[in-house]
Amino acid sequence: MKNFHKIFAGAALATLMAASCTDLDEFPQDKLSPEVFFGTATELELYTNQFYSLMPSVNSDFNWYLEQGEHIVTPVMNRAILGQRIVPTDADDVAWNWNTLRKINYYLQNSTRCSDKQVRDRYDGVAYFFRAYFYYNMLTKFGEVPWYDQPLASDQEALLKKPRDSRETVMEHIIADLDSAYRRLPADHGTYTVNRWTALALKSRACLFEGTFRKYHAGDPFNPTSLPWEDLLKKGAEASKTLFEQSGYELYKDGAEPYRDLFATLEARDCEYIWARRCSEQVTIKNNANGWANTRAVGFTKRFVNLYLNADGSRFTDQPGYETMQYVDECKNRDPRMAQTVYCPGYIQKGDNRTYPTDLARCPTGYKYIKYVMDVKYNVWDGSLVPLPIFRLAEVYLNYAECLAELGTLTQNDLDISVNKLRDRAGMPDMDLADANAKPDPYMLSEETGYPNVTKSSFTGAILEIRRERLIELVLEGLHYNDILRWREGKVYEKAFLGQYFPGEGKYDLTGDGRANVALYTDKRPGGLGLTFLKIGSDITLTDGNSGYMLVHGDEALQRIWNEKRDYLYAIPINERLLTGGALTQNPGWNDGLNF
Numbered sequence: 001m002k003n004f005h006k007i008f009a010g011a012a013l014a015t016l017m018a019a020s021c022t023d024l025d026e027f028p029q030d031k032l033s034p035e036v037f038f039g040t041a042t043e044l045e046l047y048t049n050q051f052y053s054l055m056p057s058v059n060s061d062f063n064w065y066l067e068q069g070e071h072i073v074t075p076v077m078n079r080a081i082l083g084q085r086i087v088p089t090d091a092d093d094v095a096w097n098w099n100t101l102r103k104i105n106y107y108l109q110n111s112t113r114c115s116d117k118q119v120r121d122r123y124d125g126v127a128y129f130f131r132a133y134f135y136y137n138m139l140t141k142f143g144e145v146p147w148y149d150q151p152l153a154s155d156q157e158a159l160l161k162k163p164r165d166s167r168e169t170v171m172e173h174i175i176a177d178l179d180s181a182y183r184r185l186p187a188d189h190g191t192y193t194v195n196r197w198t199a200l201a202l203k204s205r206a207c208l209f210e211g212t213f214r215k216y217h218a219g220d221p222f223n224p225t226s227l228p229w230e231d232l233l234k235k236g237a238e239a240s241k242t243l244f245e246q247s248g249y250e251l252y253k254d255g256a257e258p259y260r261d262l263f264a265t266l267e268a269r270d271c272e273y274i275w276a277r278r279c280s281e282q283v284t285i286k287n288n289a290n291g292w293a294n295t296r297a298v299g300f301t302k303r304f305v306n307l308y309l310n311a312d313g314s315r316f317t318d319q320p321g322y323e324t325m326q327y328v329d330e331c332k333n334r335d336p337r338m339a340q341t342v343y344c345p346g347y348i349q350k351g352d353n354r355t356y357p358t359d360l361a362r363c364p365t366g367y368k369y370i371k372y373v374m375d376v377k378y379n380v381w382d383g384s385l386v387p388l389p390i391f392r393l394a395e396v397y398l399n400y401a402e403c404l405a406e407l408g409t410l411t412q413n414d415l416d417i418s419v420n421k422l423r424d425r426a427g428m429p430d431m432d433l434a435d436a437n438a439k440p441d442p443y444m445l446s447e448e449t450g451y452p453n454v455t456k457s458s459f460t461g462a463i464l465e466i467r468r469e470r471l472i473e474l475v476l477e478g479l480h481y482n483d484i485l486r487w488r489e490g491k492v493y494e495k496a497f498l499g500q501y502f503p504g505e506g507k508y509d510l511t512g513d514g515r516a517n518v519a520l521y522t523d524k525r526p527g528g529l530g531l532t533f534l535k536i537g538s539d540i541t542l543t544d545g546n547s548g549y550m551l552v553h554g555d556e557a558l559q560r561i562w563n564e565k566r567d568y569l570y571a572i573p574i575n576e577r578l579l580t581g582g583a584l585t586q587n588p589g590w591n592d593g594l595n596f
Contacts, residue, residue, distance in 0.1 A: 038113040044123040047107055051130040052193075054100055054137075055277055056390065056478060058287045067476050069484065070492045071304030073364060073552050075297045080481075080570075081493050083561035087571040087592040096142075096573050104131045106151040125184030129194050129202070132177035136206045139170055140482050143222060143569045143587060147173050161580040168227060171210050175235065178203040189249070191270045198275045200243040201391035204399045207236030212406060213486040216453060220488075221565050221588035233403040240400035244418075249274060249393045251425045258425055260340035264350060264374045266385055274391040279384065289372035289384040299365030300342055302498040302549055303449065304475070305330070307468050308338040313429035317443035327358075327366060327500050328512045337426045337472055343368035345512030351375035357510040357517040360534060364552045365499025366510075371476050389477055394422055398470045405462045406455065419469050431469075436461040444468065448495075453488050490562040499550030502542060507531065522546055565589045 037043055068078045079085050088094040104127050111127070114120045131149075138145045144164040152159050181199040188195055211232035218226040243249070252262045252269045262269055268276040279285045292298050306317050311333045316322055322330070331344040338344065343363075347370060348355050358366050378384045397418040404410040412433045420430040440461035444450035454463050470483065484490060502508070507516035507528065519531045520540065526533075534540045542548040566589025574592045577584050582596030 038107075038110045040114065041116065041119040041123075044107075044111060044114055044119060047103075048123045048126045048130075051100060051104060051126060054130055054134055056388075058277060058279065058285055058388065067478055067480055069480050070495060070497065071301050071307075071471065071475065071480065072369065073299060073301060073497045074292075075364075077553075077560075080567070081560065083493075083563065083567065085567070085570070087586075087590050088573045090575050091573050094570055094573055096576060098148075101131065101134050101148065102151045104134070105149060108149075109151060121184040122186060125181045125196070125199070126194055128177040129181035129185065129199050132174045132181065132199075132206070133202060135170055135174050135177075136202065136209075139167065139174070140209060140485065141570050142572065143167060145170060146584070149173070161583045163580075163583045164585060167210070167214075167223075171206070171232070174206055175203065178206070187247075189247075189270050189274075191268045191273050191276055192278045194275060197243055197247045197249070198391060200239045200247075201274050201396055203239040204236050204243065204396050205391070207232045207239065208399045208403055209482060209486050211236060211403065215406060215455070216486065216488040217568070222568050230407060233407050237400050237403040237407075240396045240403070240418075243274075243396050244393060244400070247274075251393060251421060253425055257336075257340050259337050260370070263372045263389075264386065266374075266387075268387040268389070272393045273387070273389050274393065274396075276390060276392075277388040279387060281385065286382050287384045287386065287388065288382050289386050289388075290374060290378045291381045291383065293369055293373045294379050295362065295381070297362055297364050298369065299363040299499060299552075300367035300369060301365055301552070302367075302500070303495070304471070305338070305342060305367055306443065306449070307471055308335045309428065309468075310334060311336070311428070315441060315443065317441070317449075324501050324503065326502070326508070327510055331512075335426060335428055335472065341369065341371045341472075341475060343370050345510065349373060349376055351377060355511055355513075357532070360500075360510075360518060360532065360540060360550075363499075365497070365550055367499060369476060392477075394473050395477075395479070397422060398466065398473065402463070402466050402470070405459050405466055408457060408459050410459060410462055419466060422469060422473055431465055433462055436465045440464055441468070451487065451489055451492065485568050488564075488568070490564065490567055493562050494560050496543070497552040498543065499552060501549050502547060504547040505536060563589060 038047070068074055068081055088096075091097060107127050108124065111120055111124055135145070135147070144167055146162045147165040147170055148159070148162075150159075154160075178199045181194075182196045182203075185194060185196040185199060187197070189197070211229045214223055214227045214229035214232070217223040250271050252258055252272045255261050262272065268278070279287055306322070308316060310316050316330075316334065319325075328345050331339065331342075339347070343358055346355050349370075350373075358368055360366055372384070372386045372388070374384060374386055378386075401410065401415060401418045404414050410433065415431050415433055423430055437458055438461065441450070441464050444464045444467070445452050445454070451464070451467060454460055454467075467483075467487075471480070474480070484492065502520060505520045505522050507526070508518045508520070509516050510518055515530070516528070517531060519526050519528060519533050520536055521533065522536050525535070536542060536546055541551045543551050566587075569587045571590035571592065572584060572586050574594065577586065577592065577594055577596075582594065586592055586594070
């Protein structure tokens with residue numbers, strides 16, 4: 001591990017340090033000395049604030065509104081999805097960064113200097129949470145990693161060359177830290193700062209991830225000893241239920257479009273958001289949620305749009321002819337969340353007064369996203385101030401139901417206190433457990449169209465329906481890639497990413513007002529006013545030549561490769577392995593050229 005602790009300095013910190021001691025000449029004035037710090041609530045708060053750097057960055061590769069995968073595509077796909085990752089040389093190449101962990105451990109080693117136990121407990125809770133959060137993210141990305149609960153110095157060679165700890169050990173420590181954080185953190189709904197419910201939400205997420213990862217990867221290179229998974233899912237369900245029964249959070253239900261309005265807001269809805277990333281003019285943090293939706297080639301896939309149920313609760317994909325149904329018709333009478341997430345005919349952006357046809361030249365699938373899109377005044381590049389959720393109550397409901405379904409203990413009452421609350425908010429009929437299990441969805445089970453890697457049991461149907469709810473409810477919230485990892489569904493990235501269906505050249509109405517606004521042609525451009533003209537084969541690519549589904553990225557869509565024996569984990573950087581003399585082993589399937 002080459003990234004050592006950099007002393008936290010700066011004007012504000014220096015001022016606080018000067019105020020906290022009487023004789024600064026006794027200690028170096030350009031460094032943080034624990035003997036003269038960590039004594040007050042202000043000092044503990046200032047030091048622990050830097051741990052928030054572990055929050056997802058607003059414009060990172062896996063940000064909220066560009067969550068790539070088989071259900072949303074962008075102009076240039078992430079290398080993990082393309083199958084083009086290589087073994088990184090340096091730690092910075094793959095975010096193998098341990099600086100903040102050392103700061104956390106340094107804090108926990110010195111916070112006892114604060115004599116006020118109540119204050120100390122609060123900020124110790126912050127530190128325990130962020131250590132668990134750091135290791136959860138490392139576990140999902142790299143698998144086994146060394147566990148450190150003390151700050152390392154450059155002369156501690158044995159610890160610096162420590163081998164990786166097992167997934168079991170790392171997960172046990174994550175849970176222990178989250179339990180410690182839960183006991184210490186306040187119960188208020190801070191939204192932009194962590195609280196005890198944030199700790200429970202992470203425990204819910206982490207236990208579901210690791211429990212299902214072990215279950216679906218049993219016996220493969222990433223879990224060759226088939227680690228036990230049942231107890232983790234039980235703990236995940238318990239944490240979830242404690243949160244939604246005791247925390248006081250509730251689903252946001254205001255207005256005619258509560259799901260859309262939940263995300264189109266300047267301040268996080270603190271009734272439902274447990275923890276969010278704030279964007280504001282004051283802190284000069286903005287995002288491109290509006291910008292990407294309106295000016296960049298981003299779109300949902302046909303596969304994702306097909307998952308939305310009909311408004312009466314029946315499956316859209318059970319209808320004869322659903323495969324060739326055109327845009328205006330396929331958007332009718334669907335789960336209301338579809339028109340609050342996907343650009344459907346009749347959509348009007350906030351701050352505007354008219355609807356427009358989908359811009360097929362700027363949307364490679366014809367299905368634009370509208371989740372997070374606010375008023376038109378935020379359409380400028382890097383101009384949105386929408387807060388972005390990290391944890392919210394809806395996810396906890398879904399985690400609870402999935403844990404129990406995978407365990408085979410899910411009851412109708414469990415669905416009624418979790419998943420069906422989400423359906424009720426959306427205006428959808430309840431999910432019936434017996435009906436779901438009696439008729440598993442063939443679309444989702446198909447290797448061509450769905451997510452076939454699911455436990456074959458009397459609960460197969462319920463698991464599929466909970467996954468459907470998860471995909472729809474939590475889309476664009478930065479969770480789906482990890483879902484693919486834990487379900488062992490990476491091969492889905494090899495499927496062609498498809499968009500709207502067009503039966504051939506001609507004029508099409510994409511607004512539902514009865515007037516054509518798009519014209520597709522092959523040789524001679526047709527006449528007409530108010531039309532967007534697209535030449536098949538150059539402006540738009542269709543799967544069957546002059547007809548078919550919009551094909552994203554052309555022939556490149558057929559060249560993605562997912563290596564089942566390698567790609568569920570990232571490779572360890574070469575230089576990090578060299579520094580440990582091989583004690584830090586490489587992940588399965590990655591050849592870094594080293595002979596240890």
